Amino acid sequence: MAxxxxxxxxxxxxxxxxxxxxxxxxIVSRKMAASGQRAKRQxxxxxxGLDFADYRVYSxxxxxxxxxxxxxxxxxxLFLKLYEEEEDLHIYFLVDASRSMHLGQPNKWNxxxxxxxxxxxxxxxxxxxxxxxPFSSKVEGRLPPAKGKAQxxxxxxxxDACDAGEHTSLRQAFKTFVSQNKRRGLAVVISDFYDPDxxxxxxxxxxxxxxxxxxIQLFDERELNLDFHGEVQIxxxxxxxxxxxxxxxxxxxxxxxxxxxxxxxxxxxxxxRQILYFRAPIQQPFDELILRVFRxxxxxx
Amino acid sequence: xxxxxxPIATVLGVAGFVAVFITLLYLLRLRKRRVQVPYSxxxxxxxxxxxxxxxxxxxxxxxxSWLLFMIIAALITVAALGPRSADEVVxxxxxxxxxxxxxxxxxTDVTGGLNRFEVARTQALELLGSVGGDDRVMVALFxxxxxxLGPFVRETQPLEAALRAATLSxxxxxxxxxxxxxxxxxxxxxxxxxxxxxxxxxxxxxDLSEFDPGEAVRVRHIAPGERSENxxxxxxxxxxxxxxxxxxxxxxxxxxxxxxPVEARLELLSEGRIIETLPLELSANQVHRQFYPxxxxxxxxxxxxxxxxxxxxxxxxxxxxxxxxxxxxARKLRVQVVSTGNLFLEGPxxxxxxxxxxxxxxxxxxxxxxxxxxxxDNVAPTLPVSGDLVFFxxxxxxxxxxxxxxxxxxxxxxxxxSHPLMRWINLQDLNIARTSTFRREASDTxxxxxxxxxxxxxxxxxxxxxxxxxxxxxxxxxxxxxAFPIFILNIIDYLAQDxxxxxxxxxxxxxxxxxxxxxxxxxxxxxPDGEVRSAAxxxxxxxxxxxxxxxxxxTPGGGEPVAVAANLASPEESRIAPSELQLGExxxxxxxxxxxxxxxxxxxxxxxxxxGLLLLEWLxxxxxxxx
Numbered sequence: 001m002a003x004x005x006x007x008x009x010x011x012x013x014x015x016x017x018x019x020x021x022x023x024x025x026x027i028v029s030r031k032m033a034a035s036g037q038r039a040k041r042q043x044x045x046x047x048x049g050l051d052f053a054d055y056r057v058y059s060x061x062x063x064x065x066x067x068x069x070x071x072x073x074x075x076x077x078l079f080l081k082l083y084e085e086e087e088d089l090h091i092y093f094l095v096d097a098s099r100s101m102h103l104g105q106p107n108k109w110n111x112x113x114x115x116x117x118x119x120x121x122x123x124x125x126x127x128x129x130x131x132x133x134p135f136s137s138k139v140e141g142r143l144p145p146a147k148g149k150a151q152x153x154x155x156x157x158x159x160d161a162c163d164a165g166e167h168t169s170l171r172q173a174f175k176t177f178v179s180q181n182k183r184r185g186l187a188v189v190i191s192d193f194y195d196p197d198x199x200x201x202x203x204x205x206x207x208x209x210x211x212x213x214x215x216i217q218l219f220d221e222r223e224l225n226l227d228f229h230g231e232v233q234i235x236x237x238x239x240x241x242x243x244x245x246x247x248x249x250x251x252x253x254x255x256x257x258x259x260x261x262x263x264x265x266x267x268x269x270x271x272x273r274q275i276l277y278f279r280a281p282i283q284q285p286f287d288e289l290i291l292r293v294f295r296x297x298x299x300x301x
Numbered sequence: 302x303x304x305x306x307x308p309i310a311t312v313l314g315v316a317g318f319v320a321v322f323i324t325l326l327y328l329l330r331l332r333k334r335r336v337q338v339p340y341s342x343x344x345x346x347x348x349x350x351x352x353x354x355x356x357x358x359x360x361x362x363x364x365x366s367w368l369l370f371m372i373i374a375a376l377i378t379v380a381a382l383g384p385r386s387a388d389e390v391v392x393x394x395x396x397x398x399x400x401x402x403x404x405x406x407x408x409t410d411v412t413g414g415l416n417r418f419e420v421a422r423t424q425a426l427e428l429l430g431s432v433g434g435d436d437r438v439m440v441a442l443f444x445x446x447x448x449x450l451g452p453f454v455r456e457t458q459p460l461e462a463a464l465r466a467a468t469l470s471x472x473x474x475x476x477x478x479x480x481x482x483x484x485x486x487x488x489x490x491x492x493x494x495x496x497x498x499x500x501x502x503x504x505x506x507x508d509l510s511e512f513d514p515g516e517a518v519r520v521r522h523i524a525p526g527e528r529s530e531n532x533x534x535x536x537x538x539x540x541x542x543x544x545x546x547x548x549x550x551x552x553x554x555x556x557x558x559x560x561x562p563v564e565a566r567l568e569l570l571s572e573g574r575i576i577e578t579l580p581l582e583l584s585a586n587q588v589h590r591q592f593y594p595x596x597x598x599x600x601x602x603x604x605x606x607x608x609x610x611x612x613x614x615x616x617x618x619x620x621x622x623x624x625x626x627x628x629x630x631a632r633k634l635r636v637q638v639v640s641t642g643n644l645f646l647e648g649p650x651x652x653x654x655x656x657x658x659x660x661x662x663x664x665x666x667x668x669x670x671x672x673x674x675x676x677x678d679n680v681a682p683t684l685p686v687s688g689d690l691v692f693f694x695x696x697x698x699x700x701x702x703x704x705x706x707x708x709x710x711x712x713x714x715x716x717x718x719s720h721p722l723m724r725w726i727n728l729q730d731l732n733i734a735r736t737s738t739f740r741r742e743a744s745d746t747x748x749x750x751x752x753x754x755x756x757x758x759x760x761x762x763x764x765x766x767x768x769x770x771x772x773x774x775x776x777x778x779x780x781x782x783x784a785f786p787i788f789i790l791n792i793i794d795y796l797a798q799d800x801x802x803x804x805x806x807x808x809x810x811x812x813x814x815x816x817x818x819x820x821x822x823x824x825x826x827x828x829p830d831g832e833v834r835s836a837a838x839x840x841x842x843x844x845x846x847x848x849x850x851x852x853x854x855x856t857p858g859g860g861e862p863v864a865v866a867a868n869l870a871s872p873e874e875s876r877i878a879p880s881e882l883q884l885g886e887x888x889x890x891x892x893x894x895x896x897x898x899x900x901x902x903x904x905x906x907x908x909x910x911x912x913g914l915l916l917l918e919w920l921x922x923x924x925x926x927x928x
Contacts, residue, residue: 100340103337192339192340194339194342196342220339223338223339228334228336231333232334232335233333233334233335233336234337234338234344235335235336235337235338235341236337236338236340236341236342237337237338237339238339239341241341242341243341243345244333245344245347245348251347251351254347254350255343255344255347258346258347258350
């Protein structure tokens with residue numbers, strides 16, 4: 001369970017100023033939805049819907065009321081008629097709370113919870129069911145799906161109470177997540193994706209369990225523009241792994257190239273699997289990122 | 302290999318400490334600054350691309366820096382031990398540097414300095430700067446005397462300061478004294494070397510083999526000087542004619558050491574005014590002697606100058622171009638003759654224009670009257686209160702010198718020919734009818750004796766001189782002889798201390814004794830350069846040192862000033878052609894080759910190697926070849 005955290009003075013607060021920004025973002029989202037930039041999320045489920053969707057072969061135990069006898073008369077085979085039934089969209093915000101997200105001040109965690117809160121507010125405004133799940137190598141807690149704008153304060157409180165987790169493991173965390181959440185929906189993953197085991201297994205777990213992943217990769221520009229030179233021992237903040245290196249301008253350049261390569265790999269993976277992908281430095285105002293998400297059209301319905 | 306540096310135990314102790322210290326610093330350097338990063342796997346990728354070396358090479362590189370430092374520490378440690386090759390002599394030398402400060406070293410025929418002395422001094426300073434740490438050095442200046450600047454010392458800085466303060470003298474050179482000093486100073490000294498920095502002027506035809514300091518002493522003679530052209534006044538004298546105290550004869554000797562004929566001009570000056578000018582044509586190495594007879598001056602300062610008139614000839618040693626002389630003031634003597642009348646005695650006295658003769662009858666004789674000299678002829682009254690006394694045939698009962706006996710027709714067998722009274726006189730075959738012989742006292746001088754019996758006696762009596770002649774002039778043929786007026790003149794000169802040979806001219810570099818009044822307790826001397834010094838008073842003489850040519854004026858306290866002249870007056874010193882020191886069969890080096898302290902200083906190379914390795918380590922570390 002998430003522990004109460006001591007907020008740093010530099011951390012963004014969910015105050016009136018923040019709420020004003022959220023309202024502004026909500027108005028913007030409404031305009032975008034009206035202009036057709038919206039997602040199409042229709043569930044093909046057997047339900048009380050009126051719109052015919054499809055057939056499927058009858059299996060023992062199915063409700064015989066849904067059998068299409070006309071088709072049986074023609075084909076002498078039993079088919080069930082399927083109808084589309086709309087339901088509330090579940091949006092799951094999988095927010096990385098590992099130690100790498102808490103490094104530095106201001107840090108990525110602070111930025112991530114702002115982004116999560118903003119998107120959650122938009123989701124709640126659209127009457128979606130929003131759930132917040134912080135994770136590291138495991139699921140660090142869970143705010144159950146809730147509906148209605150009034151739930152935003154619960155989200156604020158929940159995010160404020162979250163503390164740093166352990167090391168990052170998307171595979172383990174998302175495996176737990178999919179086993180705990182049977183209701184499919186949009187899975188917004190906000191993370192730096194610094195997972196030594198890679199990101200594919202974790203995201204694939206979401207995909208395989210019919211969640212619709214959306215990736216927001218955060219990074220800190222200070223990680224690229226390092227302020228140390230010479231002989232140093234770098235220590236991984238999550239694994240405590242130490243390496244002795246001599247930081248030279250050439251080394252820094254190589255590091256930036258490797259980081260760019262890392263980001264490109266992640267982006268390439270997402271694009272190849274039609275996963276929405278956004279990358280943003282935490283030095284960028286969070287509302288700009290939100291607007292980019294809106295413009296990309298995968299979040300508003 | 303031998304070790305001449307710090308003690309091994311000390312060096313090992315320090316080396317151990319340094320090694321530990323270096324290792325500690327190395328380990329501290331290995332403790333690198335820790336920096337937290339969010340994702341070290343990215344750095345892992347960077348390093349994987351950057352580093353291609355094998356693990357053992359990386360480990361070796363880590364150790365390489367430490368190894369270099371340890372090698373550097375080892376090199377410095379060995380350097381501190383002062384390593385030397387086994388065959389190298391490390392015992393300190395005893396170097397005696399003899400620097401010539403004689404007048405000839407002032408010759409300007411050198412390059413690289415103002416004169417020979419400056420060049421030699423520069424060489425001496427270079428030698429001092431190049432001695433080794435174990436060497437002991439003594440520096441001595443010499444001209445006609447030796448002036449050591451200190452004992453044998455290792456620390457050369459005081460010697461350098463003293464050497465820089467040394468000045469050139471105007472004295473001649475006494476090589477015998479200098480080499481005797483060197484031989485005594487280097488006796489029984491290990492690794493002894495004698496370095497003589499001298500132009501060798503004065504060494505010509507000088508046999509110095511007796512001053513060979515021995516086989517154990519290596520002798521070097523470094524002679525500055527390149528030329529020999531000099532024109533000098535090597536002799537300058539003026540003498541008074543005995544017959545006329547106003548007349549003098551002047552002698553000037555001019556020496557040329559030019560190896561070709563030159564024209565010159567000789568000038569004679571009196572009290573600064575030129576009174577004679579004589580053009581000279583001197584052949585190569587000619588010595589020209591010039592007499593100026595009948596010069597009527599007295600009590601004046603004379604100066605002779607010679608200068609080269611040939612346009613393309615240069616006199617490189619100007620110090621000896623001038624010579625000086627002072628003639629004593631001729632004073633008139635007041636002489637009293639107490640006699641009933643003796644023309645033999647009065648005649649020679651009256652002939653001398655510088656004598657004021659007063660004849661007094663014995664009956665009118667006044668002992669209180671003051672005269673410089675009083676002659677008593679056949680009388681011996683009460684002695685006068687002042688002045689010197691001369692008795693001829695004093696009566697036995699009142700003679701101031703006791704009469705021993707009376708001899709008839711004595712033969713003068715013993716004559717003190719060196720006595721001033723006997724100058725230019727021959728008393729052989731002097732006929733005397735009768736004479737008294739005197740009873741001598743211990744301090745008396747028998748000027749003439751007949752078979753041991755004193756006939757003419759010289760005595761000092763309470764600060765006065767008393768001369769007694771035992772016979773009556775009228776009872777001998779002495780007044781008829783040529784020697785008699787000279788004898789009387791000798792008496793006057795002797796008693797008045799007015800020697801015709803007394804020329805107040807001295808060699809530079811000598812102590813001068815000038816008689817002064819007995820009651821004088823202090824005197825001042827004004828040197829030619831105007832410096833005023835005190836003169837020591839000793840036994841009625843003022844003593845002072847002449848170190849430059851020119852006129853010295855001695856002013857006794859309350860007395861009249863007396864001028865004396867000092868000249869180089871050394872023909873040897875004026876022959877300025879550099880000469881080589883010869884010590885019999887002994888080999889004398891002519892240069893400083895091998896003298897400069899040049900040991901194979903291995904430690905310097907070790908330190909340089911250490912510095913090179915340090916530089917290498919720095920380069921490799923900064924290029925990340927080592928870690």
